[in-house]
Amino acid sequence: MTNQKLKIGMFVAMFAIPIGxxxxxxxxxKNEYRLKILNPxxxxxxxxxxxxxxxxxxxSFVSQEGKAIxxxxxxxxxxxxxxxxxxxxxxxxxxTSELSRVxxxxxxxxxxxxxxxxxxxxxxSVQVLKEYADFNKIDPNFWTLVTGDKxxxxxxxxxxxxxxxxxxxxxxIDFVHSDKLILIDKEKRIRGYYSGTSRDEVDxxxxxxxxxxxxxxR
Numbered sequence: 519m520t521n522q523k524l525k526i527g528m529f530v531a532m533f534a535i536p537i538g539x540x541x542x543x544x545x546x547x548k549n550e551y552r553l554k555i556l557n558p559x560x561x562x563x564x565x566x567x568x569x570x571x572x573x574x575x576x577x578s579f580v581s582q583e584g585k586a587i588x589x590x591x592x593x594x595x596x597x598x599x600x601x602x603x604x605x606x607x608x609x610x611x612x613x614t615s616e617l618s619r620v621x622x623x624x625x626x627x628x629x630x631x632x633x634x635x636x637x638x639x640x641x642x643s644v645q646v647l648k649e650y651a652d653f654n655k656i657d658p659n660f661w662t663l664v665t666g667d668k669x670x671x672x673x674x675x676x677x678x679x680x681x682x683x684x685x686x687x688x689x690x691i692d693f694v695h696s697d698k699l700i701l702i703d704k705e706k707r708i709r710g711y712y713s714g715t716s717r718d719e720v721d722x723x724x725x726x727x728x729x730x731x732x733x734x735x736r
Contacts, residue, residue, distance in 0.1 A: 552733060553701075553726055556708040563677035573706035574599075574678050579635070579664035579671070582647035582656075587664050589706070596730055597631040598723065599700045600714060601675055603638035604650045609697050613714035614654050617661070617699070623724055625660045629704075629734070630727060632661040635674065637695050639665040679708070699723060703730060 557572050565572070576589045598620060602610045617632055624630040636642035642650075647663040650656075656663065665671075675681040681696045701710040701723060710726055713719040 551729055553709045553729055555703075556710070558680045558708065560677065560680065563680075571707060574702055574708075575674075577670070577674055577678070579666035580644055581658070582644060582651045582663040583658050584644045584648075587662055591662070592631060592633065592702075594629070594704050595631050596629055596704060596727060596734075597633050597702050598727075599633045599635070599679055599702060600698070601635045601637050601671075601679075601681060601696055603636050603695070604642050604646055605638065606695070609695075609715050613697060613699070616714055616717065616720040618654065618656075619720060620724060620727070621657060621661055624727065625657055627731070629731065630660075634661070634663045635671050636663065636665045637671060637675070639668050639671060701726060701730070704734065 555571070557570070559572070574589070577587075579587045581587045598617070600613060600617065602613060604610075617634075620632060636647065642665050644665065647665055651658065651661075651663055675696075679698075679700045681698055681700075697713050697715045699712045699714045699720070700708060701712070703709050709730060710723070712723040
């Protein structure tokens with residue numbers, strides 16, 4: 519009787535183990551990782567879409583090539599947004615250097631772009647942006663530097679990307695600058711924030727751009 523039970527147990531195990539392995543691989547073996555969709559809200563900022571999801575609103579600026587740049591230029595693109603100014607003596611240099619690594623890796627990917635907004639548009643004319651781009655070997659087909667109306671740029675920082683702003687004593691927006699890089703998906707949604715002065719953080723950005731590209735291939 520004992521031998522019969524042992525044989526039955528062995529017979530069941532022969533089938534149970536592969537079935538269990540199949541279920542495990544089916545459920546856990548895909549090894550998929552998806553980025554969160556961030557949905558920041560501020561009482562100071564109007565909603566940007568008819569649904570409850572925050573999306574980057576329309577904008578209109580001018581590039582280092584003197585071309586009009588709107589949301590349409592980034593339609594169907596994954597892009598990294600940042601805020602900088604060419605006269606910045608410290609963190610902007612590091613951020614530009616780190617973003618150059620992003621450019622080197624993704625410049626041949628038509629679905630990936632970089633968008634840099636100058637927070638000093640009075641000084642950062644089209645010519646100044648062009649000289650800055652040339653000096654830093656920025657590819658205008660991949661990486662767009664923009665200037666334009668100061669209030670619009672600051673509003674974009676505050677209410678589109680939720681980058682903190684500093685206000686003057688008279689209550690008007692006075693100056694804004696942040697080391698944050700913001701990852702935007704093809705649906706204009708925020709998918710991540712990263713420190714542009716940290717190599718490890720930019721490495722994470724590079725990895726998560728690749729993850730996002732993979733999401734769109736599924």
